[in-house]
Amino acid sequence: MWFVMRRMWQWTAALPGERGRRGLRLPRSVCDYARRMRGAQRYRGDAGPPPAQLVWSAFSGVTSFVAIAVLGLIHKYGAAIRDHHLPFAIAPAGATAVLVFAVPASPLAQPRNVVCGHMIAALIGTFMHALFAHVAPSFRWMPGALAVGVSIFLMGLTSCYHPPAGATAFLAGYFSPDIERVGWWFPLYPVLPMSLIMAAVGVILNNICRVYPLYWFTPAPRAKAGDAGQAPALPLPLSTPDPPPAKDADQIAWLRERVCELEREVEALRGRGADAQLAVEPL
Structure with missing residues (x-):
């Protein structure tokens, strides 16, 4: 019985919790609770990791x-x-x-x-x-x-x-x-x-x-990539936030590794094609 209950808890804890990306966390103070009522777009607190479903x-x-x-x-x-x-x-x-x-x-x-x-x-x-x-x-x-x-x-x-x-x-x-x-x-x-x-x-x-609402009247406009001096808007849906942007150096390194992998795959395919051609020519 304990094994079944433990497995069920592990299963529920491993669920992604898509509905609660902001997590479940009690406010630190009465002021923090009041700041949450201003809306998620104006709330700067950390709401913690996503909870289990x-x-x-x-x-x-x-x-x-x-x-x-x-x-x-x-x-x-x-x-x-x-x-x-x-x-x-x-x-x-x-x-x-x-x-x-x-x-x-x-x-x-x-x-x-x-x-x-x-x-x-x-x-x-x-x-x-x-x-x-x-x-x-x-x-x-x-x-x-x-x-x-x-x-x-x-x-x-x-x-x-x-x-x-x-x-x-x-x-x-x-x-x-x-x-x-x-x-x-x-x-x-x-x-x-x-x-x-x-x-x-x-x-x-x-x-x-948690933090509710997102906004009271209108959502905050999203900042464009080329706008200078304009603060980026917070992601609208708390349940599905945008992933954090990767650093340029890390992104370049990842792209180089991916290019090398693709080159190796192309060479392998070419080798297979040459072997197949040699095997077919004598026939």
Whole structure:
């Protein structure tokens, strides 16, 4: 039994941990914790080596549980929500939790994308719901499809892509009981509070052991190779950073070794070709 458990731990520890290249490390102080909230592009601290996939997945699962539990508690014990049977913990929140807590380095998981993506989708979905409110039942599929398509178009124009927002648009446009209860208030309630809570909980919990968000509003521009006096921008996705640049001398030495290897391979191929030709000529 111990042998099996030891082998399983070695296997999980050897996994690359692609989702957490910044590693899992507690902040050194309260100030360091606050500096992480400024965004990874402005944070200069060392976040350590990449963790095992088991550790990364466990931390993502625990933080996702806490975020959804906050929404569930508000939905359960909110006085106005309980008395009027209003929706709050809507299904797209679960999909948002996957992005914010499992792949926080993704551009799709940044607070701007979370809030703006959900709001755009909710507005378009509510508009489509009102536009097709009096159509025949045979066309009830149309507003949901249009809401998703138009929402994706607008999210692309505003660079606010957020996949769970597609579910928000579909939920608003497809004549669901939630939109029937709140009507035009659907973007302001429950979509806006839900998205703000998910982004806020993501900033609070993710920065305990990693750095979130990448940026608040817009990503930093990448510096061009010929720009003088311009500091190079940090790599955007924390999960897949650019490899460190090699020194010129090391790179030249490596290229010379590679050229020598290729020359030896060419000579070997030529020798094989000559031997084959000599073997064929007598025939």
